[in-house]
Amino acid sequence: MNQLTVDLGERSYPILIGKGLLRQLPQQLAARGIEPRQTLFIVSDEHVAPLYLEQVVNGLEQAGYRCGYHIVPAGEQVKSLAYLEEITGKALEIGLDRNSVFLALGGGVIGDLTGFCAAAYMRGVPFVQIPTTLLAHDSSVGGKVAVNHPLGKNIIGAFHQPSLVLYDTETLTTLPKREIYAGFAEVLKHGLIWSESFTNWLSDNASSLLSLESPFIEEAIQQGCAIKAEVVSNDEREQGLRAILNLGHTFGHALEAISSYGGLIHGEAISIGMVAAALLAERIGLTKAEDRVAERTISLLKQYHLPVQLPSAFAIDDILAAMRHDKKGKDGKFVFVLPTAIGAVEIVENVDEADIIETLKICKEVE
Template sequence: MERVHITTKSKRYPLYLGMNCIEQLDDILREMQPAPSSILIISDEAVAAFHLQHVLQIISNERLVHSYVVPSGEKEKSFENYYAIQTYALEIGLDRNSVILALGGGMVGDLSGFVAATFMRGIRFIQIPTTLLAHDSAVGGKVAVNHPLGKNMIGAFHQPEAVIYNTAFLDTLPEAEWRSGFAEVMKHALIRDEAFYTWLRKEIPTLSELRGDKLLYALKVAIGVKAAIVAEDETETGVRAYLNFGHTLGHAVESTMGYGVITHGDAVAIGMRFAILISEYIYKKELHAAELSQWFFQYGYPRLPAELDTERLIKKMKQDKKAYSGSIRMVLLKDIGEVEMVTVPDETVRLVLEEFRKREGLS
């Protein structure tokens, strides 16, 4: 088992990484001060079916434990579910010494964290990610719900007490979820770690290779990239925005198609390929966009959906959290391992989107 310390300006907390590190949960709860007065486990239907009973059996004082299960899918990261969980928390008598356990993928972690951040103005919570994608979302304390006009637009910064990344939970993931999560692993390599990028190209030719020691290594390095950036900029006033590489178009694709129609990772993969192409245009530099696109395609990432027209996507991109005074701001790739935030004129976005559509075979 690996133990990584996540350090931010507001808090330092451990991340446990390993095949059976979920067994640490009861000890973590016992050591918390003040002692938890009660525990609420929030999960979704798919994850709960596989893992909820296992987690319940680990916690020694079961009389203090409650659970709330939401339907599965990104569209469930909604204000309606947020409100329903808050109501349930009040009904069962959670108080300021209670602890929330987020058992699930990124949707559950974000939703649970936002509940914790706002219940009685903030209570403790623990992230227990169950997907590859959540190696990114479970670290750093960004919690939120979606709005029809934009992804993660209503939220807060609320750091967990701990992250327990039990990699055995990943064994139940379908192929699409492995692919979705791997997109964020690729992102971490592209924005900050050229050596890791080279390792991924060599050692992970297919997603089936991402198992065992290779999985642990990839997660440790990717989480390390995220942790280092969060330590430098907890509340996204500077370099933390670099973690949004690929997300400007990616979030626009998700929002336009409807949450859950395309996975987050598939959308971000489209967004990263577009960001690389527009980076070539802005920097007048060969970044091998075609070759990098083939790297994405070898894992089965999709092309830009044909039904998404340029003007509609630009409108959505202007609603992105990074937008400023109606201008599109994107994280662009200067080189492998080096990115920066750039304000991109609408005409440039439009021009490169049209070129991107041609390369995707859409026009």
């Protein structure tokens, strides 16, 4: 088993990563001081529940825990106030009190939704994350939990750290390929913002990683979480450094918004976003063409079957408009996280709109 601690003083918590870890859930809860007298409430979605819920519930009940559960549809649309209300209603119905613990069994959507329900339920109860997607390695660190508002993603939320993250890599084997590739986009992002050696390792071991081989996949998740944890520990409430985690996201969120969270999934949108960021960095002289930062970024993303070209259907005006709407636009100016090298980024404010437009045009030609 791989393990790391997200170091946040009294809110510190462990992330455990390993094959078959679901079987250890009861003992790991006990190790975190979560006892059978506390009622557990599992939230999962309609794709994940048929695969893993029964195993989880049986294991917990055998260990003496009482648990209820609630299954929601799969997809981003459940990150809404309507589902917050539905889940809260179910929690009240089964008599959950302040000592109860919420368990999120699923991907980043279930993690964000359940985490926010836990943050709000009776002004806050503990929650445990059991991520079942690769992308959720990202959402399992940092304590950001939220639901969406019709006018913006993750607008209604809180910082609520989990008590434990238990990552069973065996669950990843049932993920659709497209979700695996998209999950790697965030792993690659962690390499690209922080560590050239991790980035090179991801490139060298792409085929083992893509087939989810042990111990590679556990190592990749651990490294990705460790990088995010290091950034977050230094900036729990997003005052400064934490913004570097948004590499590719200024462009990416705009693309997601235009495709109404439908056409491109998150990891795909930020893959294109990271290409655009690298091209913009080159354009404004932050990197030189001979450093090959953009070229290496593109070929790395392609190794993971991620899109690198901005689809021609996206109108540049629409992208700019969506970027202006994004909450990351500070005082009406565009703020970008841009690479200065492989494994290093800088936050750049005041980028000229003309450079953004030119970059987007170039991004449509990338092959």
